[in-house]
Amino acid sequence: MAPAMDLSHGTRPKVMIAPPRLNLRRAASYQGEKAPTSSTSSRFNFNHLVFASPPPSPGLPALVPRPRKSSAAPRPSRVLRVLAWITGLAALLLLVEALVQGGRQVPVASWAFQDGEEYETIRQNELPTFPTPITVTDRRGKSKWTVSIPPSHQFPLSMEEYSNICTKCQEVATRVKELHGISQSSQQTIRNYYYEDPYFMDVRDAEKSGLLPGTKGKAQTITTPAHDGRLVGQRKGGLEDMETCRTSMTFVLESSDAGLGPTLMMLWTAYGLAQKEKRAFFIEDSRWAYGEYADMFKSSPMQSCKPPPRHQMLPCPRNAKHLVVSATTARETFGDSFITEYENTKRSDIDREREIYELARVGYKALFRLNDDDRPYVNNRVKEIKAKASVPQGNYNDGTIIGVHVRQGDLHPLEYQYNGAYIPLDQYVQKFQELIEERHNSSTPLGGEDVVAKQHSFMVVASDNPDVYEADEFKTSFRAQEQIKLAGKQHAQVENLDPSAMHKFVDEAFGWEGGFFASMFWNLGRTTLHNADRLDDSSQESEQQLADAMRLRGLIGRAYVMDLAVLAEASDTVICTMSAMGCRLLAVMMGWDKAMARGNWVNIDGDYSWTGITLS
Structure with a gap:
């Protein structure tokens, strides 16, 4: 409480008079006290007017430091404990999620x-x-x-x-x-x-890396026949002891093209390419239109490693470790970039294609091995043909054997004037006569001996059209092989039956007249009575049709490769048309020196040089 005023000093009391406008009531906002209800209820004084300080201005700093408030923030150690708890809980949740997801660490978009x-x-x-x-x-x-x-x-x-x-x-x-x-x-x-x-x-x-599930917990190779395919020449057992190939190339023998020639050229080139790239090489034939590869050729060379899991074999890109090559994906492997890489653009002659030719040659030497039934026949046939050209002892030269390959059917020449038909047969005979005159010219010092050699010179013919062998131009020629003959319609006629009597239905006589046609090939094994049936139906009759079709296709394929083998091995010179893939195969089979360097591979279908794979 403020001290009471002292009025004992002096005769006049010192009293401060409030201005008339000053409100004498105590302000509750100043002291926090209530005003008296009456003048008698409490002592009234002016001490608050004399000694009290005015209220602090809200715009000025306080003269006395404010008391320090107690802080509600936790101590630093408590913050760290909370963060540790949160981190531990998050780690636990992540671990549980990883276990639930079965080890898949990274989500893949x-x-x-x-x-x-x-x-x-x-x-x-x-x-x-x-x-x-x-x-x-x-x-x-x-x-x-x-x-x-x-x-x-x-x-x-x-x-x-x-x-x-x-x-x-x-x-x-x-x-x-x-x-x-x-x-x-x-x-x-x-x-x-x-x-x-x-x-x-x-x-x-x-x-x-865990980005693909792979075969977790399963065998690395799927052994179910439906999933495993059929790789030629691989061991039936003992693969577990072999390491998986580091890189490989698998050639799938399946094509929408009925012709056998394009498939062989691509197969040989693929093998040569695999050897150059140091890839293991496998052949898959489970859906080959000509049956099993082993029915036509001996198995491909055995590899020193086992094939990879099938789902790792990719058709693209080119740098895949395990590559699949087929006629469908040929552009990926043998497209423009392949030509640019292996074609010698600095040359304008036949040497321009030399490196591609050598790739196919490597494949031919490794893979063209006829089965045990056909190879002995081809060897004997070649000896027989060469014996016919042999001149009696004492003469200097033997006769010249000219191989002639005639392709007709649904394939037409590249040369424009014959594009709608075929190269006339007399063109082959004319070229044969030119070659014989060139090599056995009677004006040479050999004289009469060359005349005898001419008499022992002849043509060996192979054709997809049986009628060619009966043509006048080739009456004195020899068939390349007679192991498997494609019969013409005139050789397949049925007996004449009495038209007045009823007879059991017999299919129309069928012959391979006109040459090789893709539509005829795909319809082998079907009867005219059920020509709408599909060969892949599950019915017993369709299964029998499929078996018959595969047997006939296999015979056609064997006849084709034996024709090529005899022409390449027995002939001194081969005449053919570049439009036919068989003609280009013959060049590879003869070898570069014989076919190209010495000019014994002769194309009569326009002015074209040798090329390998042709992509449509």
């Missing part, structure tokens, strides 16, 4: 094409159930791409599936490069044949 137009984003545990290229995100968050083939999927894939994968591979690779900031315009440059896409991840590497 993929684009799978649907109908060739749209992308579908999926996760790793939702990989497509069909073969397709996909994009994946590795542990560093970078986008890459690979090819996903379910391990349980049938091998080999269908021709349509292989074709779709190769088309989509190019689109997915372009998409991934765009994600890395590479524009499409900069991707248009022609790539080297051995260019390796830095954003492609091989299937085996993707499985090791």
Whole structure:
């Protein structure tokens, strides 16, 4: 309480008079006290007017430091404990999720094409159930791409599936490069044949990184026949002791082309390419139109390693560790970049194709081994033909054997004037006579001996048209082989029956007249009564038709390769047409020195030099 005023000093009291406008009531806001209700209820004084300080201004700092408030923030050690608890809980949740997901560490964002137009984003545990290229995100968050083939999927894939994968591979690779900031315009440059896409991840590497499930907990090779395919020449047992091939190439003997020649040329070239790239080589023949490979040829050379899991065999890209090659994917392996890599552009003569020729030659020497029934016959036939050309002892020269390969059927010449028909047979005979005159000119010092050699010179003919052998131009020629003959219709006529009596229905007489036609080949084994039936039906009759068809196709294939073998081994010179693949095969079988360097391979279908694989 304020001290009372002292009025004892002086005669006049010192009193401060409040201004008339000053309100004498105590302000509750100043002292926090209530005003008196009456003048008698409490003592009234003016001490608050004399000694009290005015209220602090809200705009000025307080003269006295404010008392320190107690802080509600936890101590630093408590914050650290809370953070540790949160971190531990998060780690526990991540561990539980990893165990539930079965070890899939990285979620994979993929684009799978649907109908060739749209992308579908999926996760790793939702990989497509069909073969397709996909994009994946590795542990560093970078986008890459690979090819996903379910391990349980049938091998080999269908021709349509292989074709779709190769088309989509190019689109997915372009998409991934765009994600890395590479524009499409900069991707248009022609790539080297051995260019390796830095954003492609091989299937085996993707499985090791956990980006693809692979065959976790399963055998590394699917042993079910429906899924395993049929690889030629591989051991039936003991593969467990062998290491998986580091790189490989598998050639699938399946094609929409009925002709055997294009398949053989591609097979030989693929083998030569595999040897150059140090890849193991396998042949798959489970869906070959000509039956089993071993029915026509001996097994391919045994490999020192076992084939990889089937879902790791890819048709693209070229730098895949385990590559699948077929007629459907030929452009990926033997397209423009292959020609650029192996064609000698500095040469304008036949040497321009020398390196490609040598690849096919390596494949021919390794793979063209006829089966045990046909090889002895070919050897004896070659000896027999050469004996006919032998001049009696005492003469200097033997006769010249000219092989003639005539292809007709559904294949027409490249030369424009004959494009709608065939090269006339007299063109072959005319070229034969020119060659004989050139090599046995009676004006040479040998004189009469060359005349005898001319008399021992003749043609050996092979043709897909049985009627060619009966033509006047080849009356004095010899067939290349007589082990398997394709009969013409005139040789397959049925007996004349009494038209007045009823007889059991008999199919119309069938002959191979006119040459090899693809439609005729695909319809082998079908009867005219049931020509609408499919050969792959499950009915017993269709199974028998399929067996008959495969037997007939196999005979046609064996006749074809034996014709080529006799012409290549017995002939001094071969006359043929470049439009026929058999003609180009003969050049490879004769060898470079004999066929090209010495000019004993003669093409009469336009002014064209040798080429190998032809892509439509």
